[in-house]
Amino acid sequence: xxxxxxxxxxxxxxxxxxxxxxxxxxxxxxxxxxxxxxxxxxxxxxxxxxxxxxxxxxxxxxxxxxxxxxxxxxxxxxxxxxxxxxxxxxxxxxxxxxxxxxxxxxxxxxxxxxxxxxxxxxxxxxxxxxxxxxxxxxxxxxxxxxxxxxxxxxxxxxxxxxxxxxxxxxxxxxxxxxxxxxxxxxxxxxxxxxxxxxxxxxxxxxxxxxxxxxxxxxxxxxxxxxxxxxxxxxxxxxxxxxxxxxxxxxxxxxxxxxxxxxxxxxxxxxxxxxxxxxxxxxxxxxxxxxxxxxxxxxxxxxxxxxxxxxxxxxxxxxxxxxxx
Amino acid sequence: xxxxxxxxxxxxxxxxxxxxxxxxxxxxxxxxxxxxxxxxxxxxxxxxxxxxxxxxxxxxxxxxxxxxxxxxxxxxxxxxxxxxxxxxxxxxxxxxxxxxxxxxxxxxxxxxxxxxxxxxxxxxxxxxxxxxxxxxxxxxxxxxxxxxxxxxxxxxxxxxxxxxxxxxxxxxxxxxxxxxxxxxxxxxxxxxxxxxxxxxxxxxxxxxxxxxxxxxxxxxxxxxxxxxxxxxxxxxxxxxxxxxxxxxxxxxxxxxxxxxxxxxxxxxxxxxxxxxxxxxxxxxxxxxxxxxxxxxxxxxxxxxxxxxxxxxxxxxxxxxxxxxxxxxxxxxxxxxxxxxxxxxxxxxxxxxxxxxxxxxxxxxxxxxxxxxxxxxxxxxxxxxxxxxxxxxxxxxxxxxxxxxxxxxxxxxxxxxxxxxxxxxxxxxxxxxxxxxxxxxxxxxxxxxxxxxxxxxxxxxxxxxxxxxxxxxxxxxxxxxxxxxxxxxxxxxxxxxxxxxxxxxxxxxxxxxxxxxxxxxxxxxxxxxxxxxxxxxxxxxxxxxx
Numbered sequence: 059x060x061x062x063x064x065x066x067x068x069x070x071x072x073x074x075x076x077x078x079x080x081x082x083x084x085x086x087x088x089x090x091x092x093x094x095x096x097x098x099x100x101x102x103x104x105x106x107x108x109x110x111x112x113x114x115x116x117x118x119x120x121x122x123x124x125x126x127x128x129x130x131x132x133x134x135x136x137x138x139x140x141x142x143x144x145x146x147x148x149x150x151x152x153x154x155x156x157x158x159x160x161x162x163x164x165x166x167x168x169x170x171x172x173x174x175x176x177x178x179x180x181x182x183x184x185x186x187x188x189x190x191x192x193x194x195x196x197x198x199x200x201x202x203x204x205x206x207x208x209x210x211x212x213x214x215x216x217x218x219x220x221x222x223x224x225x226x227x228x229x230x231x232x233x234x235x236x237x238x239x240x241x242x243x244x245x246x247x248x249x250x251x252x253x254x255x256x257x258x259x260x261x262x263x264x265x266x267x268x269x270x271x272x273x274x275x276x277x278x279x280x281x282x283x284x285x286x287x288x289x290x291x292x293x294x295x296x297x298x299x300x301x302x303x304x305x306x307x308x309x310x311x312x313x314x315x316x317x318x319x320x321x322x323x324x325x326x327x328x329x330x331x332x333x334x335x336x337x338x339x340x341x342x343x344x345x346x347x348x349x350x351x352x353x354x355x356x357x358x359x360x361x362x363x364x365x366x367x368x369x370x371x372x373x374x375x376x377x378x379x380x381x382x
Numbered sequence: 383x384x385x386x387x388x389x390x391x392x393x394x395x396x397x398x399x400x401x402x403x404x405x406x407x408x409x410x411x412x413x414x415x416x417x418x419x420x421x422x423x424x425x426x427x428x429x430x431x432x433x434x435x436x437x438x439x440x441x442x443x444x445x446x447x448x449x450x451x452x453x454x455x456x457x458x459x460x461x462x463x464x465x466x467x468x469x470x471x472x473x474x475x476x477x478x479x480x481x482x483x484x485x486x487x488x489x490x491x492x493x494x495x496x497x498x499x500x501x502x503x504x505x506x507x508x509x510x511x512x513x514x515x516x517x518x519x520x521x522x523x524x525x526x527x528x529x530x531x532x533x534x535x536x537x538x539x540x541x542x543x544x545x546x547x548x549x550x551x552x553x554x555x556x557x558x559x560x561x562x563x564x565x566x567x568x569x570x571x572x573x574x575x576x577x578x579x580x581x582x583x584x585x586x587x588x589x590x591x592x593x594x595x596x597x598x599x600x601x602x603x604x605x606x607x608x609x610x611x612x613x614x615x616x617x618x619x620x621x622x623x624x625x626x627x628x629x630x631x632x633x634x635x636x637x638x639x640x641x642x643x644x645x646x647x648x649x650x651x652x653x654x655x656x657x658x659x660x661x662x663x664x665x666x667x668x669x670x671x672x673x674x675x676x677x678x679x680x681x682x683x684x685x686x687x688x689x690x691x692x693x694x695x696x697x698x699x700x701x702x703x704x705x706x707x708x709x710x711x712x713x714x715x716x717x718x719x720x721x722x723x724x725x726x727x728x729x730x731x732x733x734x735x736x737x738x739x740x741x742x743x744x745x746x747x748x749x750x751x752x753x754x755x756x757x758x759x760x761x762x763x764x765x766x767x768x769x770x771x772x773x774x775x776x777x778x779x780x781x782x783x784x785x786x787x788x789x790x791x792x793x794x795x796x797x798x799x800x801x802x803x804x805x806x807x808x809x810x811x812x813x814x815x816x817x818x819x820x821x822x823x824x825x826x827x828x829x830x831x832x833x834x835x836x837x838x839x840x841x842x843x844x845x846x847x848x849x850x851x852x853x854x855x856x857x858x859x860x861x862x863x864x865x866x867x868x869x870x871x872x873x874x875x876x877x878x879x880x881x882x883x884x885x886x887x888x889x890x891x892x893x894x895x896x897x898x899x900x901x902x903x904x905x906x907x908x909x910x911x912x913x914x915x916x917x918x919x920x921x922x923x924x925x926x927x
Binding site for chain 1: 434517574598600602624627629630639809812835838844845846
């Protein structure tokens with residue numbers, strides 16, 4: 059197992075290097091990173107020259123990439139193009155916010171989605187199954203930005219109608235959220251709608267995957283054998299079928315989770331959540347390559363890590379899988 | 383107050399779209415004390431030292447900047463009046479010397495008096511080549527700052543050359559020298575807080591002091607008990623929460639999650655008109671939208687080099703229809719902009735030199751025929767083998783500009799001119815424009831209302847004269863205006879240059895973009911200041927009741 063993990067980590071290093079270089083070159087070629095500064099007629103030329111020299115903006119891209127690698131390793135990704143605010147400090151701030159959103163949404167989605175999938179498979183072609191299928195397709199079809207905006211309008215209108223604040227439509231917390239349970243409640247009120255939006259999309263995915271996977275498993279020989287042994291249907295399903303049917307769902311969840319560490323970009327942007335997605339968008343709009351690169355590295359490491367977790371979980375769920 | 387570098391913020395090409403509503407500032411006889419206002423800020427300051435290029439944006443000025451007053455302040459009518467200064471006047475022409483007296487009662491929140499040292503500190507940082515300040519303009523014309531009283535409240539500012547827009551320069555913030563002196567690197571000062579580095583306590587000479595900053599979420603400003611203004615701030619707190627998405631801002635103010643917003647005008651904001659419990663105030667701002675004609679060979683188009691062709695273009699664009707179809711929906715008082723320097727709202731300065739350009743396909747035809755142009759079977763003019771097909775670019779995603787573009791394209795086509803869309807997102811559009819790689823570009827200049835900077839935009843060799851306008855007369859007039867200390871003579875010089883430009887049409891002015899302030903009716907004393915000062919320049923007068 060340890061050899062397997064070590065090998066996977068070693069394999070990922072060239073992937074990280076290649077990805078980071080390609081992204082660095084791509085973003086560098088988008089346009090002049092000081093373009094915004096230069097269009098100001100009163101901008102100081104001394105400042106522009108100083109930043110250009112300090113950030114090596116006149117050097118070829120491979121040389122600049124080298125400087126970036128040095129900063130990333132020795133100065134925790136260094137600073138953005140135009141300010142001396144450490145990038146790592148900002149990342150340390152936004153990562154927990156994204157985790158709070160993503161973990162909550164993933165757990166709820168998995169719990170409900172898997173349950174719906176199992177029940178749909180057991181009661182195939184029932185009213186419940188048809189209803190779940192219909193709502194799943196709706197979930198697939200709805201663009202997240204539309205759903206998010208509709209949810210904002212709905213809860214704003216509910217507030218205007220009832221004068222009761224059920225959920226907040228933007229922000230991570232109130233200006234004065236209090237402490238202890240008050241803080242928790244305030245945060246829950248702020249995260250509820252974005253979590254709901256993410257859940258609608260994830261639920262559709264997980265429930266369909268679980269249903270399809272379980273339907274495939276229940277017709278296999280070992281499940282028939284379990285039934286022939288005289289086990290109860292509940293025990294056959296839960297102990298033998300579901301465990302194996304979970305394998306593709308676990309893979310999907312792990313990949314999904316890794317990708318979501320980058321932030322649910324649209325959701326965070328619309329709900330003004332100070333997370334990874336919002337951080338990425340703001341810096342992309344500013345064409346500031348250094349925070350974008352730092353964001354990319356964190357996301358890439360997360361994706362690789364969760365892929366590894368998925369591989370390890372295969373072995374836990376399916377004893378036939380062995381690592382060499 | 384709160385303008386670290388108005389000059390730096392000013393004249394930055396930005397996206398714009400226009401919007402206006404009715405309403406007026408609230409007034410009431412007896413202000414109540416206490417309470418708080420939650421203001422939705424459309425941007426978060428990247429860092430808090432507004433003089434630095436990386437921190438310098440309008441919302442840095444409208445939030446953090448409220449703590450640091452300037453010697454002068456710009457009022458909603460665009461006039462400059464003393465703020466920290468008791469008085470400031472030119473006492474000598476050569477070298478230009480201004481005698482300044484700071485108000486006796488003006489103190490920092492730690493009780494230390496505001497003195498010439500604070501102005502001198504900013505000047506020294508601004509001219510230090512190691513500091514990445516946004517703009518050194520104006521400060522680089524100062525030769526010396528010398529105290530003239532023992533208490534440091536009176537001093538002389540001596541310029542190396544005449545600097546006409548000195549009042550606009552004096553609007554910039556003062557920093558507390560006693561707190562910041564000794565800091566090794568100004569580029570690292572006040573990145574994430576505005577505390578006195580020596581005591582770790584917040585410091586301000588404004589009506590409020592920033593007592594909490596939760597990055598990515600909010601800034602809290604608490605009333606400064608040492609505030610030296612005519613009355614103590616009425617509110618206990620003002621909280622700025624960051625809402626950078628227009629749709630989110632709209633729901634936040636509708637649902638009472640914020641008490642006020644000051645968004646860039648967008649079409650969807652019109653839905654807020656008539657919303658119970660909200661007031662909307664709009665005024666003409668300092669953002670001047672225009673069509674820029676590139677006369678250079680590189681990136682340009684040969685016909686655009688001819689003044690007669692640019693005049694024909696001016697007649698082919700129905701600016702009045704643009705105002706009527708788009709801008710008047712929000713503000714019935716909106717007018718076409720007819721001057722490239724002054725806005726419609728600058729009474730006594732604004733002269734409508736471009737008003738002769740009224741949409742007229744007949745005039746276009748007359749000009750074209752006179753210059754041996756012929757109309758093709760597709761209805762588009764051709765002159766000496768060159769078709770009047772011109773690339774027209776603006777910023778992708780700016781819905782109002784895109785709408786204006788569509789209308790203008792249709793108008794021009796009816797006059798035999800074809801405008802071909804050539805848009806890009808602003809991050810690509812502006813670098814392209816500043817590289818001279820465009821034919822016609824629609825964007826805006828954000829100014830202070832002062833003509834300083836026009837030499838750079840329209841003068842020969844000007845760093846922002848990307849269009850390549852080449853008029854010795856206009857260049858000399860603007861240069862002379864920058865050195866003319868008599869306001870009346872200065873205005874005459876500027877308007878002479880503008881009249882000249884109206885004849886040659888290097889650029890066609892379109893509209894003076896309005897501002898858009900939305901606030902709850904329970905807030906009193908709040909009012910828009912459509913200059914670069916923004917709506918937060920009188921926070922001490924706000925109260926809730």
